[in-house]
Amino acid sequence: MAAPACPACGRPLSKRQKRIAAAVGVVEPERIRLQLVERIPIPGGAWVDAVARHMGLAGPDVDGLALGHAIYIRASALSDDLLAHECRHVQQCEAAGSLRVFLAAYLRQVARHGYRQAPFEVDARQASRCHRGG
Numbered sequence: 001m002a003a004p005a006c007p008a009c010g011r012p013l014s015k016r017q018k019r020i021a022a023a024v025g026v027v028e029p030e031r032i033r034l035q036l037v038e039r040i041p042i043p044g045g046a047w048v049d050a051v052a053r054h055m056g057l058a059g060p061d062v063d064g065l066a067l068g069h070a071i072y073i074r075a076s077a078l079s080d081d082l083l084a085h086e087c088r089h090v091q092q093c094e095a096a097g098s099l100r101v102f103l104a105a106y107l108r109q110v111a112r113h114g115y116r117q118a119p120f121e122v123d124a125r126q127a128s129r130c131h132r133g134g
Contacts, residue, residue: 066089082128089124
């Protein structure tokens with residue numbers, strides 16, 4: 001069973017992890033809470049889970065999810081690159097001004113371009129490749 005989506009749950013990032021977050025542009029890395037889970041939770045119930053699976057946003061192969069300053073990562077998939085990718089989504093949310101605004105833009109991008117080519121995803125993949133230079 002998936003862990004419940006709980007933005008207050010999880011632990012603060014370590015000093016090294018905060019450096020990764022800062023390297024990909026997160027303004028407030030100290031606000032991030034990381035929760036390691038067996039399966040990435042999709043908040044909103046069965047219908048939202050089904051839609052997310054259809055769009056490629058959920059399923060057993062999904063390794064991470066950022067919701068504002070809450071990051072969920074499958075424990076077996078944790079890596080600096082994945083953390084950098086999810087932290088870039090935190091930065092995107094910070095830049096959008098709210099989780100609501102970010103999610104609306106993110107879902108529009110996925111609907112228009114598909115998951116792999118959505119601009120926020122392309123940007124997060126780029127940031128995860130470049131974070132070592134930060």
